Amino acid sequence: MILEQDVRTAIATFERLRSSIGEVIVGHDEIVRFALISLLCKGNVLFEGVPGLGKTLLVRTLASALGLKFSRIQFTPDLMPADIVGTDILTEKDGHREFSFAAGPVFANVILADEVNRATPKTQSALLEAMEERTVTVGAKTYVLEEPYIVLATQNPIEMEGTYPLPEAQVDRFLLKAKVSFPTLEQLVQITERNTEGVGIQLPQPTATANDILMARRIVREIPIAAALREYIARLVLATHPESEYSPAQIKEYVEYGGSPRAAIALVMGAKAHAFLAGEVNVRRDDIQAVFQAALTHRLVLNFRGEAEGVSSDSLLDQVWKKTATS
Amino acid sequence: MPFNFPRFLLNIERRSRRLRGLSCSCRFLFYSSLLCIGVSLGLRWLAPDLPKELTLLALLIPFFLTGGAYLLGWWKRPNLPHLLMRLDDELDSGARISSLYEVHVRGQGSFFQDKLESLVASLSTNWKRGIIIQRRAIGFLSAGTIGVLIACAVLLLPVSFPRAASSEPPAQSQTSETQMPLSSLAETSQDHSQATSEDAAGPLQLPEGTARSQQSPSDQGTDIGPKEDLSLDSILDELSSLSKTHAEVDAAPTFAELQEMADEQGQARQEMSEMLMEMQARMGDTPRPLTQDESKTLQDLASQTGSSEIEEQADELATEPNPEQIGEKIQDLLEQVDPDSVEPETSPETDEQSGDGSGNDTPQSTEISGDEEAGQRFLERTAQQLQEQANAGADQEGGSPQQIRPEDEEDTQQPGDEGSANVPMPGAAEDLSQVGGQDGIGMEAGTDPSAEEVGFVREEAPSSIGDQGEFIDEYVTKGVPVEIASSESTTGTLLVDFDRMESILHERDLPAEAVDSIRRYFELITQPEGGS
Numbered sequence: 001m002i003l004e005q006d007v008r009t010a011i012a013t014f015e016r017l018r019s020s021i022g023e024v025i026v027g028h029d030e031i032v033r034f035a036l037i038s039l040l041c042k043g044n045v046l047f048e049g050v051p052g053l054g055k056t057l058l059v060r061t062l063a064s065a066l067g068l069k070f071s072r073i074q075f076t077p078d079l080m081p082a083d084i085v086g087t088d089i090l091t092e093k094d095g096h097r098e099f100s101f102a103a104g105p106v107f108a109n110v111i112l113a114d115e116v117n118r119a120t121p122k123t124q125s126a127l128l129e130a131m132e133e134r135t136v137t138v139g140a141k142t143y144v145l146e147e148p149y150i151v152l153a154t155q156n157p158i159e160m161e162g163t164y165p166l167p168e169a170q171v172d173r174f175l176l177k178a179k180v181s182f183p184t185l186e187q188l189v190q191i192t193e194r195n196t197e198g199v200g201i202q203l204p205q206p207t208a209t210a211n212d213i214l215m216a217r218r219i220v221r222e223i224p225i226a227a228a229l230r231e232y233i234a235r236l237v238l239a240t241h242p243e244s245e246y247s248p249a250q251i252k253e254y255v256e257y258g259g260s261p262r263a264a265i266a267l268v269m270g271a272k273a274h275a276f277l278a279g280e281v282n283v284r285r286d287d288i289q290a291v292f293q294a295a296l297t298h299r300l301v302l303n304f305r306g307e308a309e310g311v312s313s314d315s316l317l318d319q320v321w322k323k324t325a326t327s
Numbered sequence: 328m329p330f331n332f333p334r335f336l337l338n339i340e341r342r343s344r345r346l347r348g349l350s351c352s353c354r355f356l357f358y359s360s361l362l363c364i365g366v367s368l369g370l371r372w373l374a375p376d377l378p379k380e381l382t383l384l385a386l387l388i389p390f391f392l393t394g395g396a397y398l399l400g401w402w403k404r405p406n407l408p409h410l411l412m413r414l415d416d417e418l419d420s421g422a423r424i425s426s427l428y429e430v431h432v433r434g435q436g437s438f439f440q441d442k443l444e445s446l447v448a449s450l451s452t453n454w455k456r457g458i459i460i461q462r463r464a465i466g467f468l469s470a471g472t473i474g475v476l477i478a479c480a481v482l483l484l485p486v487s488f489p490r491a492a493s494s495e496p497p498a499q500s501q502t503s504e505t506q507m508p509l510s511s512l513a514e515t516s517q518d519h520s521q522a523t524s525e526d527a528a529g530p531l532q533l534p535e536g537t538a539r540s541q542q543s544p545s546d547q548g549t550d551i552g553p554k555e556d557l558s559l560d561s562i563l564d565e566l567s568s569l570s571k572t573h574a575e576v577d578a579a580p581t582f583a584e585l586q587e588m589a590d591e592q593g594q595a596r597q598e599m600s601e602m603l604m605e606m607q608a609r610m611g612d613t614p615r616p617l618t619q620d621e622s623k624t625l626q627d628l629a630s631q632t633g634s635s636e637i638e639e640q641a642d643e644l645a646t647e648p649n650p651e652q653i654g655e656k657i658q659d660l661l662e663q664v665d666p667d668s669v670e671p672e673t674s675p676e677t678d679e680q681s682g683d684g685s686g687n688d689t690p691q692s693t694e695i696s697g698d699e700e701a702g703q704r705f706l707e708r709t710a711q712q713l714q715e716q717a718n719a720g721a722d723q724e725g726g727s728p729q730q731i732r733p734e735d736e737e738d739t740q741q742p743g744d745e746g747s748a749n750v751p752m753p754g755a756a757e758d759l760s761q762v763g764g765q766d767g768i769g770m771e772a773g774t775d776p777s778a779e780e781v782g783f784v785r786e787e788a789p790s791s792i793g794d795q796g797e798f799i800d801e802y803v804t805k806g807v808p809v810e811i812a813s814s815e816s817t818t819g820t821l822l823v824d825f826d827r828m829e830s831i832l833h834e835r836d837l838p839a840e841a842v843d844s845i846r847r848y849f850e851l852i853t854q855p856e857g858g859s
Contacts, residue, residue: 226425
């Protein structure tokens with residue numbers, strides 16, 4: 001049974017975590033919140049943004065603040081799956097030769113998959129098992145990854161030459177997708193100041209342990225959500241399907257496939273985590289709204305017309321939210 | 328006192344059910360008030376004689392339906408999760424009540440339950456503002472109340488409806504009498520020439536109320552105009568109600584008897600007309616007073632016509648000592664008895680009379696025959712009621728139904744008197760087709776002696792076709808070089824003047840291929856054996 005003290009401790013821990021990340025990362029509060037939500041929900045997050053916005057720094061800062069093992073994988077077209085998950089190598093020990101497993105970079109707590117769309121789909125798919133089942137299978141042996149485990153992937157939306165868009169199956173495994181926006185004037189001034197003066201950027205000291213993360217995850221799952229809100233979330237997800245009775249006209253016109261059941265789970269869990277980070281004791285409609293776009297924007301598959309007319313998923317989701325919220 | 332969430336939920340549910348019942352009842356109050364207005368109007372219109380106590384029962388309709396609707400709305404349990412969510416939204420409580428309900432349903436005691444209960448307890452003081460009656464329900468309530476008040480006004484206020492206005496007090500109806508022409512009765516038995524001109528000649532004494540009722544069809548056509556709400560049934564109902572108040576119906580003459588009476592009157596008129604014409608011819612240029620026998624015969628016949636005016640004029644003629652006045656009085660009486668024998672210059676006057684509401688007015692007849700089925704029912708029922716009324720009138724007068732009061736007769740013969748009994752009464756006719764007017768629609772072939780009167784001239788217009796028929800030159804293409812062989816030996820063959828054909832084709836500047844085709848065609852048709 002969760003006690004009040006546990007809840008208060010967990011909330012305080014994540015407040016400290018957010019604060020220490022904020023000392024390194026200028027702005028991007030929403031990105032940091034999404035990363036923490038994914039961590040609390042046992043999920044993964046995909047950051048999309050042009051190079052140089054601090055995505056890698058954010059992930060490294062998070063890993064440092066958590067005191068967890070961090071691993072960075074730079075995805076390139078010639079990257080092989082074995083380069084990610086590891087491979088059996090022949091070693092000689094005490095006069096005997098035997099295969100021993102050399103673990104890849106995926107064996108860590110916080111994984112940064114940088115420019116994940118530059119690798120081939122075969123290599124991208126090497127992450128699927130690790131992201132969803134938290135296991136890695138090499139040969140005939142399956143290895144369980146250590147919790148807490150989170151994959152934070154980045155991709156560049158502009159440079160499309162030589163990229164391989166993530167397949168829908170892999171995209172669906174990301175709990176949230178956050179768009180990293182360009183900093184404002186004040187933020188940019190602050191960034192130059194922090195990076196060019198003094199000793200430069202120093203990663204924060206660990207402020208939380210793996211146990212704190214696991215305890216917080218338990219608390220998040222216990223946060224109550226009203227049945228009516230669950231139904232509301234289900235209607236939201238159904239409304240992204242063009243064949244659904246709940247979907248608005250734009251969805252029917254531009255969308256090929258809507259959100260999967262994972263989207264509904266992501267919405268509920270994301271809303272719970274958001275309520276936890278906000279210090280609430282139950283899920284509110286505002287919590288759902290806070291994660292609605294991030295949980296669904298990468299799960300909408302536009303049809304040819306939508307692609308041709310350059311319709312954005314966010315605008316479609318706005319329509320879904322407005323229509324479903326008022327119904 | 329600790330916060331009791333189950334009791335809190337119970338209060339929310341009760342209030343919701345009450346308000347739902349109220350909302351339903353308001354809605355039903357509105358709709359049932361419309362129904363109540365309709366029923367009230369129907370009662371006032373169709374059954375004005377119902378006791379007030381019974382009519383007031385109509386006012387209970389909305390209240391019964393409203394009560395039932397309240398029970399219906401109260402009986403259905405609300406969807407509690409949705410209700411609590413709505414309450415959360417109204418109170419802007421951040422879904423705390425709904426979440427606490429969810430925790431209670433799952434039965435998991437935790438920090439969140441305690442925390443939520445403490446938060447919801449602070450909301451429990453003013454939660455009722457989250458469940459209020461909808462504005463729409465208030466609108467329905469207002470409209471429904473107004474509707475009930477309108478229904479009350481319809482039932483209670485002494486408003487004269489068209490139906491109620493036509494049923495005047497019996498006392499007033501009994502004080503005056505009018506005459507009712509039975510021209511249609513006469514039409515069934517008399518010659519059409521007499522019947523069409525003598526609509527006002529065979530009146531029977533009838534109570535005024537009945538006569539007014541009989542006027543209703545024509546009045547609707549001329550005075551009231553196209554008032555659709557005055558149905559035939561309502562008029563007939565009124566007629567029947569009037570009949571009961573005016574007269575006893577014992578020993579009423581049957582339709583056949585009435586028809587016989589009309590026959591007798593027509594016969595008497597005819598005999599009288601012949602007698603007068605005979606006297607006119609006999610006297611010639613030397614008029615003389617009537618003999619005693621002639622006077623008696625004339626008075627007897629006049630008494631049988633059923634017209635007091637004719638009787639009066641016959642009496643004057645019988646007692647006229649001045650020979651110079653005899654011829655003039657004979658002529659007057661003859662005009663009265665048989666207007667057809669009047670000189671042509673008197674026709675316009677007759678036309679005017681018939682045009683101002685008399686029985687020969689074609690438009691009126693057309694109106695009546697417009698709805699044949701209803702009209703037929705109306706005519707039959709009216710005829711029966713006329714018989715009853717006539718009999719009742721006769722009983723009151725102590726004389727024959729055919730007896731006429733002079734003043735009534737004068738009223739009847741006033742041209743342009745809309746209230747007179749000159750209104751067409753084809754109702755007694757058994758055959759509706761005879762109401763059709765002068766066009767003779769529905770009349771049997773060969774039984775229409777009035778055909779000449781209406782200006783039809785029987786004339787034969789046979790078409791003439793010659794023995795050989797006519798050869799229409801225009802239908803033959805000019806210049807075709809074809810001749811039909813005249814001799815029998817060459818029947819079926821054609822003779823072609825090829826030289827002429829060549830010249831024609833040459834003139835028309837046809838292509839050589841076409842000329843060849845035409846030539847081959849003519850060669851083929853001029854060779855029956857097929858050779859060329």
